[in-house]
Structures are given as C-alpha cells and as structure tokens.
Amino acid sequence: MSPLHRLGAGTKLIGLAACSLALLAVRSPAAAGAAVAGVLALYAVAGLGPRALWSQVRPLRWFVPCVVAVQWATLGPLAAAVLTTRLVALVALAGLVTLTTPTSHLLAALEGALGPLGRVGVDAERAALVLALAVRSVPVLADLAGTVRDARRARGREHDVRAFAVPLVVGSLRRADALGEALRARGLDD
Amino acid sequence: MTEATEPPAGATRTVRSDRRALDAADAARVATFAALIAVLGLPGSLSLFGNAVPITLQTLGVMLAGAVLGARRGALAVLTLLALAAAGLPLLAGGRGGLGVFVGPSAGYLAGFVAGAFVVGLMVERLRRVTFTGVLVAALVGGVGVVYAFGLPVQALVTGVPLPQTAWLSLAFLPGDVLKAVACAGITVAVTRAYPAALRHRTREG
Numbered sequence: 001m002s003p004l005h006r007l008g009a010g011t012k013l014i015g016l017a018a019c020s021l022a023l024l025a026v027r028s029p030a031a032a033g034a035a036v037a038g039v040l041a042l043y044a045v046a047g048l049g050p051r052a053l054w055s056q057v058r059p060l061r062w063f064v065p066c067v068v069a070v071q072w073a074t075l076g077p078l079a080a081a082v083l084t085t086r087l088v089a090l091v092a093l094a095g096l097v098t099l100t101t102p103t104s105h106l107l108a109a110l111e112g113a114l115g116p117l118g119r120v121g122v123d124a125e126r127a128a129l130v131l132a133l134a135v136r137s138v139p140v141l142a143d144l145a146g147t148v149r150d151a152r153r154a155r156g157r158e159h160d161v162r163a164f165a166v167p168l169v170v171g172s173l174r175r176a177d178a179l180g181e182a183l184r185a186r187g188l189d190d
Numbered sequence: 191m192t193e194a195t196e197p198p199a200g201a202t203r204t205v206r207s208d209r210r211a212l213d214a215a216d217a218a219r220v221a222t223f224a225a226l227i228a229v230l231g232l233p234g235s236l237s238l239f240g241n242a243v244p245i246t247l248q249t250l251g252v253m254l255a256g257a258v259l260g261a262r263r264g265a266l267a268v269l270t271l272l273a274l275a276a277a278g279l280p281l282l283a284g285g286r287g288g289l290g291v292f293v294g295p296s297a298g299y300l301a302g303f304v305a306g307a308f309v310v311g312l313m314v315e316r317l318r319r320v321t322f323t324g325v326l327v328a329a330l331v332g333g334v335g336v337v338y339a340f341g342l343p344v345q346a347l348v349t350g351v352p353l354p355q356t357a358w359l360s361l362a363f364l365p366g367d368v369l370k371a372v373a374c375a376g377i378t379v380a381v382t383r384a385y386p387a388a389l390r391h392r393t394r395e396g
Binding site for chain 1 (some may be wrong): 373
C-alpha cells in the first residue's frame with residue numbers, strides 16, 4: 001500500500017481537478033517536461049510500472065497521431081509537442097487516481113458529495129440505489145443482448161441494427177418495469 | 191434503505207411526489223437504461239470493415255434513453271452510466287472507463303451525452319404522435335447536434351487545436367452518428383408498437 005493508495009478518494013479527486021486546471025495552463029516545453037516528470041514520479045510513488053501507465057493512456061493511441069498531425073499543420077511542431085504531452089500527462093494522471101482507488105471508494109465519495117445537494121432536490125439515497133441497480137443490470141442485459149444476437153444470426157439478419165435493438169430495448173423495458181413493481185411491492189414508494 | 195414510513199393519508203396517495211425523487215418505476219428504468227447504454231457500447235454489437243473501425247452503438251443508446259424514457263429520466267440514465275464509468279468500471283464504448291476519459295479529448299462528448307439525451311427526450315415528449323420523422327429530428331438535434339456542441343469546444347480546448355480544424359477532424363464520425371439517429375427513430379417507433387407501455391410517461395405527465 002503506497003501513500004497514494006491510502007489517500008482518501010475525495011482528496012484525490014479534488015487534487016486531480018486542481019492538477020487538471022493547472023495542466024491546461026501549460027504552454028511551454030519546460031512546463032510540459034515538468035508535468036511529465038511529476039506524473040512519472042507519482043506513478044513511481046504508487047509503485048506502478050510502465051505497464052500500468054500504458055493501460056491508462058492506451059485509449060489515446062489512435063487519437064494522438066491524428067491530433068498531432070493537425071496540431072503540426074496549424075500550430076507548428078513545438079506547440080504540437082507541448083500540447084500533446086500535456087494531454088497525455090493529464091490522462092495518465094487521471095488514470096493514476098483510477099489505478100490507486102477502488103471503485104467502491106470512488107462511488108462512496110460520489111454519494112457523499114451528493115448529500116449536501118439534498119436541499120436542491122437530489123436524493124442521495126435514491127441515487128445510490130440507482131447506481132447499485134445499474135451495476136447489477138449490466139450482466140443481465142449483456143446476457144439478453146447475447147440471446148438476441150444469436151436469434152438474429154439464426155434468422156440470417158446479422159447486420160440489421162434494428163432487428164438487434166428492438167427486441168433488446170423491449171426486453172430491457174419489460175425487465176425494468178418488473179423490477180419497478182418488485183421495488184414498489186417492497187415499499188420503496190411509501 | 192430506510193424503513194417504510196407512514197404512507198400519506200387518503201387522497202395524497204394519487205399525487206406523485208415528482209419533486210422529491212424518482213419513484214420505484216423510474217429508478218428501475220433509469221438503472222436499466224444506464225446498463226443498456228453500457229451494453230450497446232460493448233465492442234462487437236456492430237462491426238464495420240471487420241472490426242477495423244471501433245464503432246459501437248453507445249451513442250444510439252444515449253439517443254434511445256432520451257427518446258424512450260423522456261428528458262429527465264433519459265439524462266439521469268446517462269448520468270448514472272457516467273458515474274459508474276468515472277468510478278472505474280469499463281462501461282464506456284470499447285470497454286473504456288476510469289477518470290482518464292473525463293479529462294481527455296472525449297470529456298465534452300460525455301457531458302454532451304447527458305444534455306443530448308435530455309434534449310432528445312424533451313423533443314419527443316412534445317410530439318403529438320411518435321412518428322419516424324419526429325423522432326429522427328429529435329435524435330439529430332439532441333443526439334448529434336447537442337453532443338457535438340458540447341464535445342467540439344472541449345476537444346479544441348484539451349488538444350489546443352483551433353475549433354474549425356477540430357470540427358474537420360471529427361467530421362469522420364458524423365455519418366455514423368447520423369445513421370444512428372435514423373436507427374433510433376426506427377427503433378423507437380417499433381418499440382412503441384411492440385410495447386405500448388414504453389412511453390407511458392407521456393400520458394402520465396401530459
């Protein structure tokens with residue numbers, strides 16, 4: 001357990017927000033270099049290696065070459081290097097928070113932040129219920145999607161989006177409404 | 191959960207406490223559609239050019255959430271999905287998740303999903319009858335227009351590329367998104383026929 005792992009989820013989120021704003025102000029090669037050094041140092045403190053770093057910036061691998069080409073053409077090579085470095089550093093830093101914080105802690109921090117919003121009509125308890133129901137619904141709907149896809153294949157309509165989505169949406173709605181009834185039967189609306 | 195409290199007496203039972211929170215039926219639909227948008231974002235639900243182009247149906251899910259659930263519930267379904275993704279679950283298109291996507295070039299599009307679902311819902315709620323054309327216009331305005339209106343400026347800010355060039359860069363995704371709006375219209379009309387209770391909030395809220 002590194003110090004970064006032990007830090008509270010809320011603290012890390014606030015720190016990330018502050019660092020994001022600071023990184024958006026980076027304009028010079030020196031500042032970009034400092035940002036990279038800082039992010040790498042934080043990964044080292046967390047005891048995470050290049051593999052973990054790559055897992056977080058990997059989604060950018062197609063986007064970066066495209067955007068560098070455009071930046072180079074419109075702003076010149078130096079600006080392209082600075083801006084792209086800044087972007088990758090920012091994504092890596094956000095990824096570090098994800099890597100060092102369990103999902104349950106982040107969700108708890110989020111629900112905690114909703115608490116004070118009660119006065120403007122946000123029901124934190126109901127929000128927590130919806131989040132939990134959504135997590136449980138993902139495998140159920142993935143299953144339903146698989147069933148529908150197999151049926152579609154059996155009828156030879158593999159590439160018809162509508163033949164896939166209509167039964168999936170109707171099945172989801174039926175399930176949702178049954179779930180709503182079950183929740184109401186347990187006194188959720190009382 | 192808290193213990194069930196005393197139900198309000200008599201006549202007030204029929205008045206829905208909409209201002210307070212989502213009722214059970216709404217909570218179930220919001221949660222289920224959050225999961226549905228996630229499932230539509232799984233790779234392989236649609237493949238173009240043999241999976242070379244990683245296009246998923248996630249934005250179709252966003253449009254459908256607005257069209258079928260209405261403005262408020264649709265936006266809440268998207269918000270629920272984004273909260274789970276921010277917490278680290280790999281539920282966004284192509285198995286992405288974590289906080290990186292919320293500071294990267296796609297951040298504005300994610301915010302646009304919430305606003306987009308809301309606008310699609312608002313426009314479909316205002317339709318006298320759910321027709322293909324009506325839903326198509328709503329999906330184009332909310333699911334494409336609003337999403338890009340949020341996404342492009344943020345992408346320009348994060349990448350430092352001027353807005354016009356950013357818009358050109360993103361033009362590659364426009365045909366796919368227009369096709370998804372067309373699909374959304376067809377699917378919404380078909381779903382309302384197959385499951386008339388689908389849009390029950392239309393009659394309930396007038």
